[in-house]
Amino acid sequence: MELVYKGKTKDVYKLEDGNVLLTFKDDVTGEDGVFDPGANTVGLTIEGAGRSGLRMTKFFFEKLAEQQIPTHYIAADIERATMTVKPATVFGKGLEVICRFRAVGSFLRRYGAYCKEGQPLDAFVEVTIKDDDRNDPPITKEALAQLNILTEEEYAILEPMTKRISTVVKDELAAKGLELYDIKLEFGRDAEGNLMLIDEISGGNMRVYKDGTYISPLDLEKLVLS
Template sequence: MSEVIYSGKTKDIYQGAEENQLVLKFKDDVTGVDGVFDPGANQVGLSIEGVGQVGLRLTKYFYSKLNEAGYPTHFVDADIENNTMTVRKAQVFGKGLEVITRFKATGSFVRRYGDYVTEGTPLNAYVEVTLKDDDREDPYITKDALALLDIMNGDQYEELVATTKEIASFVRDDIAAHGLEVFDIKLEFGFDAVTGKVILIDEISGGNMRVFDNGEYVLPLNLINYFPEA
């Protein structure tokens, strides 16, 4: 494998065999605070043996289904044994965005809007966009602000919202077929380095979503247990 291009909190990135491809190496490092796993944290908190492979297995499962269904993604292939995923190169918007689709109220949405909603209030696939900025705790940003800061234009924003709703709903429905309920899903998008099309990037695993089994929260690392085919 070539030299590391970028070393992130939970993945390392290498140049792929082809010029327009990259290889993501999933680590066993996870985000957390004071040694306690927290998928929403902005720092590496601990290492858990095998967690990288668990995340990759689910990511390959969902991406393979999305590609087969014709959704725009950067996924090419995955090597489970070596914890690697080959992807097409993509350019992020600004320094990176996270896009949250909320089917039911939970987490920060309830903390912010608790005067108007309670845990589990239906939200009809409401979409929020945040900046990837650890120092500022990933602040929420509006469509107008994205355009004002030259991160994304209005047409790209509308394409992003429509695409994330479709993909998040597809993933939610697949998870529902496994007897679980999704409250929200956090995805990342960029644009294809060749075509300029908005595409899904990064992983799709337990740390990307809040999932419940008959009202009981499913820990991100345990979600794989519901997908024996992954």
């Protein structure tokens, strides 16, 4: 295996057959020892977080496969905390696509003069650039196109695909009495240039509440997969 990239929560290896291996770590993003899925730094290490995130990711990617939604997922090895995926080309240096159902996190920090915490949102989609030095700034469809990061035609696919994926996750959680407030997704292009979901879908990249109380990533996995 060839190490391609060491990330905050996962390392990426290239396999001899051309596919890619992701190794899930126990590190999670946050600040001052408090977990935050939108943070740019590793805030703490939670024992078992890697396998927990992989179990959730496997569960949701298989749900998306049933809906014929394109993803990079091939297989997962829970014991080794690894996932085999198709190779993907990222947009620019990487984008994050957030779907928001309630006003929390960075949305509330930016627009708090116009909304209340937890205020319902209608599957609001926003795109941010992965850039730790600039605090992952939001970017518009027009700017994405003019900077040659993502075409307007690709954005026209990306936005509804984000809503569809997020709604699948939201409905699965609702069936367990849980509410999805927001979720952070990543996309890339496959070998033919088609958009597909990449990275993971786990407690580490979403905010979920039960009866108004926040559910931590490890507790979420237990509730969803029990």
